[in-house]
Amino acid sequence: MKKVFLSVVIPFYNSSRTARESITSVFSEIEILYQDKKLAKIFSLEDTVSEIICCNDGAVDGTAEYLDGISNADFSDGNTSFIELKVMHLKNGGAASARNAGLNVCRGEYIAFNDSDDMWLKDSLVKRLSILSEEPNADLITANHERESQKLPKLAKAKSHVNLFYISIKDELYKNYYTTQNSILKRRIIDSGIRFKEGMRYSEEVYFFIQIVSKYKCIFLNEKMSRSVMSKERFGESGLSGNLRAMEKGELRSLKLAYNELYITHGQYVSAAIFSVLKYFRRILIVAKRKANKR
Numbered sequence: 131m132k133k134v135f136l137s138v139v140i141p142f143y144n145s146s147r148t149a150r151e152s153i154t155s156v157f158s159e160i161e162i163l164y165q166d167k168k169l170a171k172i173f174s175l176e177d178t179v180s181e182i183i184c185c186n187d188g189a190v191d192g193t194a195e196y197l198d199g200i201s202n203a204d205f206s207d208g209n210t211s212f213i214e215l216k217v218m219h220l221k222n223g224g225a226a227s228a229r230n231a232g233l234n235v236c237r238g239e240y241i242a243f244n245d246s247d248d249m250w251l252k253d254s255l256v257k258r259l260s261i262l263s264e265e266p267n268a269d270l271i272t273a274n275h276e277r278e279s280q281k282l283p284k285l286a287k288a289k290s291h292v293n294l295f296y297i298s299i300k301d302e303l304y305k306n307y308y309t310t311q312n313s314i315l316k317r318r319i320i321d322s323g324i325r326f327k328e329g330m331r332y333s334e335e336v337y338f339f340i341q342i343v344s345k346y347k348c349i350f351l352n353e354k355m356s357r358s359v360m361s362k363e364r365f366g367e368s369g370l371s372g373n374l375r376a377m378e379k380g381e382l383r384s385l386k387l388a389y390n391e392l393y394i395t396h397g398q399y400v401s402a403a404i405f406s407v408l409k410y411f412r413r414i415l416i417v418a419k420r421k422a423n424k425r
Contacts, residue, residue, distance in 0.1 A: 188222030
């Protein structure tokens with residue numbers, strides 16, 4: 131059995147309209163990776179395969195049937211023997227549970243995520259992996275979703291790249307820089323036992339990344355590396371991100387878990403919770419204004 135270089139975990143729930151675009155973008159980026167001679171040499175890719183793990187979270191709209199029917203030939207006309215497509219059918223437990231199922235069986239030295247309604251942009255995988263491998267002792271990288279760039283507070287800047295920054299636990303508590311669509315992490319994080327919180331259905335990524343940022347060196351690339359397949363807004367429009375109240379309750383629960391499990395201090399918990407509530411009301415105003423402009 132060949133060594134697995136990269137594992138990409140994608141949870142699916144009633145995603146029949148966007149599943150193909152999501153998988154295609156990941157598939158295409160892995161192809162580019164294996165065609166990059168520099169990275170092939172650095173990572174010894176000629177002796178590896180990479181895997182895309184599709185986790186069907188109890189979908190009832192035809193997603194399961196679509197996933198069962200896919201093969202490498204659906205996404206490329208070339209030789210793609212270095213990519214393994216895997217499908218897991220699960221009882222509906224939410225994205226956290228579905229991602230954990232994928233993490234529990236993934237074999238890659240590097241682990242990445244995508245969402246079923248999002249796309250990786252061209253060359254985004256090569257760029258993120260290159261930076262992660264070159265930055266000394268870095269264990270996790272993320273980037274922007276939908277935004278070309280964003281205004282940043284006084285983050286510690288990395289010398290290796292003009293748009294690269296270090297993210298501390300304090301930074302992450304107030305901004306939530308890390309998103310699943312853009313994050314790539316090294317194997318040792320998963321081997322340490324860090325997982326998404328089972329049972330959480332909203333803002334589950336907040337707690338997951340707090341655990342990592344509190345223990346590992348994490349970097350943030352202030353460039354756009356992914357976008358929504360349907361071009362939906364980042365929050366307040368549809369899907370899980372459309373329920374602002376549930377998202378806020380999930381974020382506050384993540385902060386409480388981080389405090390209870392000693393990832394953050396009491397002072398950090400209180401101030402981050404207050405800031406989170408303020409962000410929640412700001413989002414309500416933004417969504418209300420957005421809807422008014424569409425009338």
